[in-house]
Each structure stands twice: as C-alpha cells, then as structure tokens.
Amino acid sequence: MRVFVTGSSGWIGSAVVDELLAHGHQVLGLVRSDAAAEVVAANGADVLRGDLDDLDSLRRGAAQTDGTIHLANKHDWSDPAASNRAERASIEALAETLAGTGRPLVVSSGVAGLAPGRPATENDANPSVGPDAPRGGGENRAFDFAGQGVRAIAARFAPTVHGIGDHGFVALIAQAARRTGVSAYVGDGEHAWAAVHRGDAARLVRLGLESAPAGTRLHAVGEEAIPTRLIAEAIGERLGLPVAAIAPDEAIGHFGFVGRFFAMDLSASSAITRAALGWAPGGPTLLEDIAAGGYDPA
Numbered sequence: 001m002r003v004f005v006t007g008s009s010g011w012i013g014s015a016v017v018d019e020l021l022a023h024g025h026q027v028l029g030l031v032r033s034d035a036a037a038e039v040v041a042a043n044g045a046d047v048l049r050g051d052l053d054d055l056d057s058l059r060r061g062a063a064q065t066d067g068t069i070h071l072a073n074k075h076d077w078s079d080p081a082a083s084n085r086a087e088r089a090s091i092e093a094l095a096e097t098l099a100g101t102g103r104p105l106v107v108s109s110g111v112a113g114l115a116p117g118r119p120a121t122e123n124d125a126n127p128s129v130g131p132d133a134p135r136g137g138g139e140n141r142a143f144d145f146a147g148q149g150v151r152a153i154a155a156r157f158a159p160t161v162h163g164i165g166d167h168g169f170v171a172l173i174a175q176a177a178r179r180t181g182v183s184a185y186v187g188d189g190e191h192a193w194a195a196v197h198r199g200d201a202a203r204l205v206r207l208g209l210e211s212a213p214a215g216t217r218l219h220a221v222g223e224e225a226i227p228t229r230l231i232a233e234a235i236g237e238r239l240g241l242p243v244a245a246i247a248p249d250e251a252i253g254h255f256g257f258v259g260r261f262f263a264m265d266l267s268a269s270s271a272i273t274r275a276a277l278g279w280a281p282g283g284p285t286l287l288e289d290i291a292a293g294g295y296d297p298a
Contacts (some may be wrong), residue, residue: 007071089135183236189229197283222281
C-alpha cells in the first residue's frame with residue numbers, strides 16, 4: 001500500500017513511517033520545511049511539501065495514495081481556536097478527497113475527557129462535536145464520511161506517547177521539576193494517566209490502517225492507569241529532586257499549561273482494541289523510560 005502520512009517528521013509520525021516501511025508499505029510524507037524533508041527522505045519515504053493551511057497539498061497527497069494517516073496538528077496552545085479550525089478543515093479536505101474510494105483514513109484523537117471518573121473505553125463516544133470543539137470535533141467529523149465510502153478510523157492516543165527523546169507532556173513535567181527544584185504532583189496524586197510506548201503506538205496505527213473497519217475507535221494505550229504521584233516520584237528519583245504535592249489551584253503556575261492535564265484523571269482501557277486487532281504492547285513502560293533517562297536534560 002502507498003500511504004500518505006501527515007505529521008511524518010513528528011514524534012509519532014516518524015515512528016509510524018518507520019513501521020510502515022518495515023512492513024512493505026510505501027510512504028508519502030507531508031512536510032513543511034527543508035529540515036523535515038531531509039529527515040523524511042532519509043528514512044526512505046517520498047516527500048510532499050505542504051502544511052495544514054495548504055488544503056490543496058492534503059488533497060493531492062490523499063488522491064495519489066491508497067490510504068491516509070493524519071497525525072499533523074498545530075498544537076498552538078496560545079490560540080487553540082485556530083488549531084481546532086485547522087484540524088477540522090484538514091480532516092474535511094482529506095475525507096472529501098477519499099469519498100467513494102473505500103480507502104482508509106486514520107485520524108489522530110485522544111482519550112482525554114471521554115469518561116470522567118473511570119477509564120475510557122472504545123465504546124465511549126467522543127463528546128467533541130462542531131468546529132469550536134477540541135480538535136474541531138475531528139474524530140466525529142471523520143466518521144461522518146464512513147457512509148460516503150471512506151474507511152474512517154480514529155486512533156485515540158494516551159496522554160503520553162513516551163520513549164527516549166519524547167518532548168511531549170511528560171517532558172514538560174520533568175522540565176518543571178528542574179526549573180522549580182521540586183518534582184510535584186497535584187492533590188493526592190491518585191488520579192491516573194494512561195500511557196503507551198511510541199513503538200507500540202506506531203504498530204497499532206499500521207494495524208488499524210491495514211484492517212480496521214470504518215467507524216472503528218482504536219485506543220493506543222499500553223498502560224491503563226499510572227497514578228500521577230508515581231510519575232512524579234520516578235522523575236524525582238531520576239533527577240535527584242524532592243517530591244511534593246501541590247494544590248490544584250497551583251498546578252498551572254507550577255507546570256504551565258500542562259498542569260491542567262496533570263491534575264486530571266486520563267485513564268483508559270485498550271481491551272477492545274487488543275481483541276480486535278491482536279495488538280499486544282510490548283515496549284518499555286513509562287516509569288522504565290523515565291528511569292532510563294528518557295526525560296533527562298538534552
């Protein structure tokens with residue numbers, strides 16, 4: 001299969017490109033800079049220049065390939081409304097191009113906010129609907145095209161897709177610990193995060209692309225519920241810093257914007273995904289990656 005991948009030079013995207021190539025697929029990667037183009041080409045993929053504001057580039061990529069994996073996102077926390085609008089417009093451009101073809105469209109999503117008070121499952125519908133919703137309601141918008149000949153699939157990622165070199169949420173939490181001299185957790189630290197190793201997440205995306213039916217929700221979750229206190233303790237032990245609890249109203253001040261998420265329970269199950277695709281995560285755990293130095297200073 002020839003596969004169009006947006007976000008092909010990113011943290012998850014580059015692992016997905018490697019996974020696809022290793023299993024006999026060809027890849028056309030969307031890139032927006034010369035540096036990204038060099039990385040994607042060096043990994044063995046073809047390059048298409050463009051970005052999420054260039055909808056024609058998305059249409060060209062989807063039209064000339066056998067399936068699309070949409071992982072790019074602006075992640076502009078200073079202007080989330082613009083990011084949400086761009087995400088929705090991107091999914092609509094891709095899905096409209098694929099309408100009537102039966103080709104797969106895998107869109108990235110998350111497990112946050114799906115089931116407050118309990119681990120989210122694949123049976124939980126995404127509450128984000130409409131262009132002003134988080135991610136522009138992109139998961140549900142993609143599913144609108146399942147009845148129009150698009151094999152739309154949602155890949156819902158754990159809040160941390162971890163590994164050596166990760167620069168996501170856990171990296172920001174570790175940065176806050178180094179900056180403040182304290183590895184903190186919020187409240188009693190019993191609220192928990194789901195997690196998945198980057199390699200396991202990439203393998204799930206490939207399996208979903210290859211065989212998941214239209215309308216499938218996949219949970220890229222290797223660990224269902226890691227108490228945030230244990231995450232803080234692991235960071236503190238690795239960095240040689242004290243560990244302390246902070247009040248919920250201090251979370252943003254201590255961590256920055258990620259404090260909002262570190263104060264939430266973001267646990268999730270992947271039991272349905274594992275049974276459906278035979279996916280069995282086998283990578284290191286989050287705490288193992290922290291202990292191995294995955295979040296040490298660069």
